[in-house]
Amino acid sequence: MKHNYFTLTIPALKENVGLVRVLVASFAAQKDLTLPELDDIKVAVSEAVTNSIIHGYGNNPGEIIIKGYFADEGLYIEVIDFGKGIDREKIREKAVLDPEEEHPGLGFIFMQSLMDRVEIIPGERGTKVILFKRILADRTA
């Protein structure tokens, strides 16, 4: 398959989470994935998009960009918003990613356990979350 990717722009509405899920699943399914793997990716992406809607924009109007591409022998999904941004202190302290923390966000814990890599990149405005899932080249081998 030739190099493939997508960029999707949607308003930050709850009813669009399902939309993103099936788009990402259809895209990921172009590679040889099992349904449980697809489900992992769908759940992780849902968490990231829901965060942008709820935390990034506080349920106010805004746009979310979702990008997908295959690279580094896996699938990258980026979820980008231009909302209030995620607390840099929180990320540095790894509070959002540490399951040992007192009140850890379950969303990021989830994303981390379902994906092979999760990166949180605070933008000048808003947040970018990069999710990476390794895809076995040939599982029948």
Added chain:
Amino acid sequence: MKHNYFTLTIPALKENVGLVRVLVASFAAQKDLTLPELDDIKVAVSEAVTNSIIHGYGNNPGEIIIKGYFADEGLYIEVIDFGKGIDREKIREKAVLDPEEEHPGLGFIFMQSLMDRVEIIPGERGTKVILFKRILADRTA
């Protein structure tokens, strides 16, 4: 539901027709549509995207933009490419839309019969096809 829309950008690859179909159908399903109505929309959009890949880009690399939004009591889907463009003469003579023509393109005939309106807009570079499907406000009434 608040005003909703999407913009999707993908490379002009055959394997992305399925991706577009699923996204458009999921988007359309946010309104009260039946399965046959969804199928009509899916087939029409597939034809437009396939045209961009085959005719617009002649199966060479390029990008396609698909936009969807609800307006005028219906669903609009725009399929935009930046390929070789559709012959203006052909459109003016309505050859592409006339079932009586000797070698009519079946794709456009199909789009016309499945949707409530089809517009072909030659761009400075490439082609924009606008598809419109009226959506009944309340079918249970």
Added chain:
Amino acid sequence: IGEIRRYLRDNNPIRVSRSLRDVAYKALQVRDNLVGRFSREPTVNEIAEELKIPREEVVFALDAIQDPVSLFDPIYQ
């Protein structure tokens, strides 16, 4: 016909797994039941509600068991 079937299958956006197929056929079954009950074509939302799954998943599953190519595309290119 075998050739065409293989083409369609190989070009399916998702390798149609068993459980996905199950969802799709259940959706079609529910659709038939609802047609009987309502005496009209049910909406996707009504089918999804009956199945208790998100409507996008109904759309996704049904698409996976469908002929994915353009009807008027030359099959052999």
